[in-house]
Amino acid sequence: MRFMSHNKLGLWQLGVTHVLNAAHGKLCCKGNEDFYGTTVKYYGVPANDLPTFDLSPFFHPAAEFIHRALSSGGKVFVHCAVGVSRSAALVLAYLMIHHHHTLLSSVRCVQQKRWIFPNRGFLKQLITLDQNLQGLKE
Numbered sequence: 389m390r391f392m393s394h395n396k397l398g399l400w401q402l403g404v405t406h407v408l409n410a411a412h413g414k415l416c417c418k419g420n421e422d423f424y425g426t427t428v429k430y431y432g433v434p435a436n437d438l439p440t441f442d443l444s445p446f447f448h449p450a451a452e453f454i455h456r457a458l459s460s461g462g463k464v465f466v467h468c469a470v471g472v473s474r475s476a477a478l479v480l481a482y483l484m485i486h487h488h489h490t491l492l493s494s495v496r497c498v499q500q501k502r503w504i505f506p507n508r509g510f511l512k513q514l515i516t517l518d519q520n521l522q523g524l525k526e
Contacts, residue, residue, distance in 0.1 A: 393467045396424065404428060405462035408453055410435050410474035429457065435474045439509030443474065447481035447517055454482045476504035480514055484521055491518040 393399075393407065406423060412432025424430050431453040434498045457464045468474035476498060483494040491514050498504055506514065 393465065396428075399428065399465060402465070403463045404465045406453065406457035406464040407431070408450060408466040408475070408478065410450075410465060410466065410468035410478050411437075416422070423437075433474070433478065435468070437469065438472045438513075439507045441509060443477055443510050444490060444513040444514070444517065446478065447513075448485060450478040451482040451485040453491065455486045462474075472503060472505045473507050473510060479511040479514040480504075481517060482518060484514070488521075490522070491515060493516060495521075 393409065399407070406429045409430070409432045412434045431450065433443075433450060434445050435441055435446065454464050454466070466475045466479055479498055480491065480494045483489045484491060485495075485498060489497065495504070
């Protein structure tokens, strides 16, 4: 997946208008605002794929970035180094925050399209998000 993030022509051909890089600043993922220029809106999350990394402060801003992009008719490419943990966790958070899915239904939804495997730390943070969001519904 990260190779596609380096292919500006390929992203343009797919109609991608927004890129969310969940491994911003990491050696394998060098994309940034300058790389994409003015044709693509960029949001970078400097996450490490470690269970000890706190991804939760990025859940709401990343979800808002995705939501604004899709609401304006855009197409979002969400990626990280491998595409199964960091980026998956942010997409799950988006589904939970903006589509009011539970964590379980979000996982099922995404797994219909691709294999994901958020690390155990991210899963714990998503469980907390799920609990908080479910508490708001009651």
